[in-house]
Amino acid sequence: MIVCRPPEGAPPVRFGRWSLEDYCDIVRNFHGSVAPGMLIGSFMVQHARAVLPPDILFEAICETRVCVADAVQLLTPCTTGNGRLRVINVGRYALALYDKFTGKGVRVHLDAGKLDDWPETRSWFLKLTPKAEQDTERLLGEIIAAGNTTIGRREITVDPSFLGKRKLGPVHFCRGCGESIPVAEGELCGGCRGGVLPYR
Amino acid sequence: MIVCRPPEGAPPVRFGRWSLEDYCDIVRNFHGSVAPGMLIGSFMVQHARAVLPPDILFEAICETRVCVADAVQLLTPCTTGNGRLRVINVGRYALALYDKFTGKGVRVHLDAGKLDDWPETRSWFLKLTPKAEQDTERLLGEIIAAGNTTIGRREITVDPSFLGKRKLGPVHFCRGCGESIPVAEGELCGGCRGGVLPYR
Numbered sequence: 367m368i369v370c371r372p373p374e375g376a377p378p379v380r381f382g383r384w385s386l387e388d389y390c391d392i393v394r395n396f397h398g399s400v401a402p403g404m405l406i407g408s409f410m411v412q413h414a415r416a417v418l419p420p421d422i423l424f425e426a427i428c429e430t431r432v433c434v435a436d437a438v439q440l441l442t443p444c445t446t447g448n449g450r451l452r453v454i455n456v457g458r459y460a461l462a463l464y465d466k467f468t469g470k471g472v473r474v475h476l477d478a479g480k481l482d483d484w485p486e487t488r489s490w491f492l493k494l495t496p497k498a499e500q501d502t503e504r505l506l507g508e509i510i511a512a513g514n515t516t517i518g519r520r521e522i523t524v525d526p527s528f529l530g531k532r533k534l535g536p537v538h539f540c541r542g543c544g545e546s547i548p549v550a551e552g553e554l555c556g557g558c559r560g561g562v563l564p565y566r
Numbered sequence: 567m568i569v570c571r572p573p574e575g576a577p578p579v580r581f582g583r584w585s586l587e588d589y590c591d592i593v594r595n596f597h598g599s600v601a602p603g604m605l606i607g608s609f610m611v612q613h614a615r616a617v618l619p620p621d622i623l624f625e626a627i628c629e630t631r632v633c634v635a636d637a638v639q640l641l642t643p644c645t646t647g648n649g650r651l652r653v654i655n656v657g658r659y660a661l662a663l664y665d666k667f668t669g670k671g672v673r674v675h676l677d678a679g680k681l682d683d684w685p686e687t688r689s690w691f692l693k694l695t696p697k698a699e700q701d702t703e704r705l706l707g708e709i710i711a712a713g714n715t716t717i718g719r720r721e722i723t724v725d726p727s728f729l730g731k732r733k734l735g736p737v738h739f740c741r742g743c744g745e746s747i748p749v750a751e752g753e754l755c756g757g758c759r760g761g762v763l764p765y766r
Contacts, residue, residue, distance in 0.1 A: 433648075437647070447634065457751040545660070563654055
């Protein structure tokens, strides 16, 4: 197992209410491994959360489909299934946390321009080193040492049309499969309309 | 806090390695509350998992964006961020688990045709009762008593074109924002192309 630790003499790192060591156990259990992107994503989430007012109800948008979403799910109340986390994949290593009602919030991203002092992280992020040659323990150590210094952060305001509870509304039965579906889906569910699900 | 318990005299219910009580704590912590859909989703996941060979690597597809995804994330190794769970919202209360390499698997859904003996569940699922009038403790008790009896299950085979690791591939810098993005995105990331993200 790859060990994850801060550099000697550095102050202890914490994620949410957990020590680094306990958090890594939680990550292994949930995500499968302490992936570099998962660890950077955890710093990103914490860095974003730190500037939101402490007592607001907030939601999350991930701009990438990899890793970061799991850091959001472990370190905030936002999950895929409770509707407070949405992945809108635009290809950037970034996420936003925003007030559910006002839309005011913060966006963080891993800034390649801030990686000059962190060569392992830069090589990993820009895919300059083949994965087989990657020294993962060294990379994770570097990510921990870098902490928030590699993260860009700015204020954002989410468009009002995007805010508010997305209700499913009334349901009826699909004319194709007979299963219960939201009336808003129409007479046929997406499965019966075809072209969406990769199985029948 | 709403208490979740099996009917008197019924055998104890377990989810994964957890007792019902411990699992409900985990659900509250992750999902926010023991929502009816979350509890039914947990039975669905367990019912699907039970017929997969024990030692395969499998992935998951949720056919709805509500609740069920979180049951998958808590009871299987598949999460949003590790790429093994995908939500393909076609409006049905259903999910599929399938062998990552062969595509062979199983689909489960909550079958409205099996709810005649479970009036609270039927009213909730078909939205016949306004939420304010819902007796949640009674509903959760009914869901536990019903267990797997309300679930439809069938074999599926996921299309081979859908299988395999979705690699990000090489990266370059977006000509708009300057952030690192997969080359496959093109010269501009989805954020700079516009119309996708609800903020600038």
